[in-house]
Amino acid sequence: MDAHFSCEVKAEALQEKLERSRKENEALRVMLEVMSSKLSVLQSRVQEKKFKVHEMGRNSPFSGSGASYNEVYDPIKKQRIEIPMAKPSQFFFRTDPKDKSPIVKDGYQWRKYGQKVTKDNPAPRAYFRCSMAPGCPVKKKVQRCAEDKSFLVATYEGEHNHDPNGSPGHILYSSPESSRSSISCPVISNPFEPGVALDLTLSSAVDDKEKPSHNSNSKVEEYVASLTKDPSFTVALAAAVARSLSTPGVL
């Protein structure tokens, strides 16, 4: 066999691989951009809501019976204001079903203070308090999902009064309920409800064979759509990623 020829074949294969990596990289970049813009929109909505609540004053329905409050600094009015605590938010974490520890890596340090077996789920529910900052009011409950044991359901209550450690990516929390808050987490997904969050780990976990061909926009859209569960968000995101993949000479 001609050594020179086989070298050329190898080089071609490597170049093809490189090209695929580049395109995948670009797809992820576009995804990140779209998510970042979505995050900005969500953050501004959260701010807007906080100020609206403040405007409603202490005679609002929130201030009536036993609602919990968090103090935040209003940069416009230059004073501390009280806002209602965020509603509990549910997140799904993909884990190894064989791994029985109810631990999810979400960038914060937690101290377990209890465990209970609940009626509706044979898996025990673990109770955690945030231990990163003294006086941080955040609590979370973690329980293996009854429907799919490869998922952990984490329910967060309250808002952190400090920054997370490390550099966890911000998740996009998109849901029909507009009052949900966003929490910094590296791995989030909800396979059972549409429109909750993105699971960014899937993009690296999916086998090459399952990945779409670069030439088919519709297949790419389908693929990206399968990565997200938010129909409204998915349409724009999938189209953007597909466009980037079909654009010649990217990167």
Place this chain on the structure above:
DNA sequence: CGTTTTTGACCGGCGC
């Protein structure tokens, strides 16, 4: 030896 986890006891809310 200080910190974290485990686990049974305890408490409060709720429905009957």
Place this chain on the structure above:
DNA sequence: GCGCCGGTCAAAAACG
């Protein structure tokens, strides 16, 4: 009032 249930406490054990 009683029992059930989810959430929390706190002493003991385990861990680094």
